[in-house]
Amino acid sequence: MPDLPAHTSPAFPPLHSLRPEHPHHLEADDYVLAGATASSSDATSTPPKARRPSQHPPPAIISPAFTPPATPGVSTPSDPRPRPPRSVPVLPSGTDSPRPELLEQLPIVDCEVRARIPTTTGHEMWLHVYRNNVDTKEHLAIVFGNQIRSRSLDREREGETELERMTRGAYVGRLYPGRTHSRVEAIKRAEGAMPKAQPQPQSQSPGSSASSDAGDAAAETSRTELPLVRIHSECYTGETVWSARCDCGEQLDEAARLMSSPHMSPSGGVIIYLRQEGRGIGLGEKLKAYNLQDLGNDTYEANIMLRHPADARSYGLATSMLVDLGLGGEEGIRLLTNNPDKVRAVEGPGREVVVRERVAMVPLAWKTGGEKGIKSEEVEKYLSTKIEKFKHMLTQQ
Numbered sequence: 001m002p003d004l005p006a007h008t009s010p011a012f013p014p015l016h017s018l019r020p021e022h023p024h025h026l027e028a029d030d031y032v033l034a035g036a037t038a039s040s041s042d043a044t045s046t047p048p049k050a051r052r053p054s055q056h057p058p059p060a061i062i063s064p065a066f067t068p069p070a071t072p073g074v075s076t077p078s079d080p081r082p083r084p085p086r087s088v089p090v091l092p093s094g095t096d097s098p099r100p101e102l103l104e105q106l107p108i109v110d111c112e113v114r115a116r117i118p119t120t121t122g123h124e125m126w127l128h129v130y131r132n133n134v135d136t137k138e139h140l141a142i143v144f145g146n147q148i149r150s151r152s153l154d155r156e157r158e159g160e161t162e163l164e165r166m167t168r169g170a171y172v173g174r175l176y177p178g179r180t181h182s183r184v185e186a187i188k189r190a191e192g193a194m195p196k197a198q199p200q201p202q203s204q205s206p207g208s209s210a211s212s213d214a215g216d217a218a219a220e221t222s223r224t225e226l227p228l229v230r231i232h233s234e235c236y237t238g239e240t241v242w243s244a245r246c247d248c249g250e251q252l253d254e255a256a257r258l259m260s261s262p263h264m265s266p267s268g269g270v271i272i273y274l275r276q277e278g279r280g281i282g283l284g285e286k287l288k289a290y291n292l293q294d295l296g297n298d299t300y301e302a303n304i305m306l307r308h309p310a311d312a313r314s315y316g317l318a319t320s321m322l323v324d325l326g327l328g329g330e331e332g333i334r335l336l337t338n339n340p341d342k343v344r345a346v347e348g349p350g351r352e353v354v355v356r357e358r359v360a361m362v363p364l365a366w367k368t369g370g371e372k373g374i375k376s377e378e379v380e381k382y383l384s385t386k387i388e389k390f391k392h393m394l395t396q397q
C-alpha cells in the first residue's frame with residue numbers, strides 16, 4: 001500500500017504544540033537534518049542526526065546512550081524496483097532473550113465472519129473477526145492475498161443455508177449480485193459450467209491438494225516467499241488520533257504496504273491485530289503512563305509505577321489464529337517485528353508456528369533521513385527505551 005494515508009502525514013496540521021518550556025529544548029529551526037539523501041529503500045539507515053549552528057552542543061533527540069548501528073551496502077539507489085525487506089533467519093535456539101512464559105495449551109479460536117475490504121489505496125484485504133475461549137474481545141486477522149484461508153470459517157455448520165454461509169464470508173472467490181452458492185463447484189453444477197462473468201475463485205489454501213501438488217516446489221521456495229506476518233497490538237492513540245508518542249500507526253501502515261505488494265510478499269500476508277491496548281494495560285492506564293512520562297519517566301518505568309508489568313501482553317491467541325489460517329507447521333513464516341519476545345512467544349508451547357525469519361521494522365524517519373515518518377521528541381525517547389530496556393532489535397541483526 002504505497003500511498004496509505006499515513007497517520008503521520010506531514011500535511012496533517014498539528015493539533016497543538018507539544019513543545020515543552022524547558023530552556024534547552026530542541027528548537028526545530030536550529031537543526032539541519034543530516035542524511036536527508038538516504039535512499040528510502042535502505043532498510044537499515046541510521047536515524048537523522050541533529051546539527052546545531054550555535055556554539056552550544058545540541059541536546060540529542062535520541063538518547064545519548066543509543067547509537068543506532070548502520071548496516072552498509074543495502075541501498076540500491078540506481079535500481080528503482082521495490083525490494084523485499086531484508087530479513088534474518090531465526091535459529092531454532094532463538095534469540096539471546098529468555099523464553100517468555102507460555103500458556104501450556106493454545107486458546108481455542110473461531111473465525112466468526114470475514115469480509116472483503118477495498119481500501120483507499122486500491123488494494124483489497126480480507127478482514128476476519130475471531131472469537132476465542134479466553135476473553136470476550138473481537139481479535140482480528142487482516143489477510144492480504146487469496147492464498148490464506150481460515151479453517152474454522154470454512155467449516156460446515158449444521159443446518160446452515162447457502163445465504164448464511166455467504167453472509168458470514170465462508171465463500172470461495174467473490175460475491176456478486178445474484179450469487180446463490182458459497183462454493184464454486186456448486187455454482188458450476190447448478191449452471192452447467194462456470195458462468196462467464198464469474199470472477200476467478202481464490203487459489204486453494206496451503207495444505208490443500210492443489211498446494212500440495214506444489215509441495216516439492218515448496219522445498220525450493222525461497223524464504224522470501226514465506227507468508228509475511230505481523231502481530232500488531234492495538235494502539236488507539238497511534239493508529240486513530242495521530243499520536244506522535246509511538247510508531248504504532250506507522251508500523252501498521254508499513255505492514256499493510258509490504259503485504260499488499262506481490263513483489264514484497266508473494267505468498268500473501270496476515271496482520272494479526274490483537275486487542276491488547278497499551279501493551280495490555282488498556283487505554284486509560286496508558287494515558288496515566290503518558291502523564292508519568294511527561295513527568296520525566298520512560299515508557300518502561302511508567303508501567304512499573306502504575307504497578308503493571310512493563311509489558312502485559314501474551315501471544316497465544318495470535319498463535320492459534322495463525323494455525324487456523326493454515327500458517328502453522330514446519331514451512332514457517334516471516335515475522336515482521338523488532339520485539340524478541342514476540343518471536344519466541346508466537347511460536348507457541350509446542351512450536352505450532354515456526355518463525356523462519358524476522359523482518360525488522362525500521363522507523364520511516366530513519367529510512368528517509370528524516371524526510372518522512374514521525375518526528376517528535378517523544379517518539380525518539382520511546383524508540384530508544386524500546387531498544388535499551390525492551391531489547392528491541394531495530395536493525396536486521
Ligand SMILES: Nc1nc2c(ncn2[C@@H]2O[C@H](COP(=O)(O)OP(=O)(O)OP(=O)(O)O)[C@@H](O)[C@H]2O)c(=O)[nH]1
Pocket residue numbers: 231232233234235236245246247248251276277278279280281285286289290299303336337338339342361386392
Ligand atoms: N503502556 C504503554 N503502552 C504503549 C506505550 N506506547 C505504545 N504502547 C502500546 O504498545 C503496543 C505496541 O508495542 P511496541 O512496543 O510499539 O511494539 P511491539 O509490538 O512490542 O514490537 P514490534 O513488533 O517491533 O512493533 C501497543 O499496544 C501500544 O498501545 C506507552 O508509552 N505505554
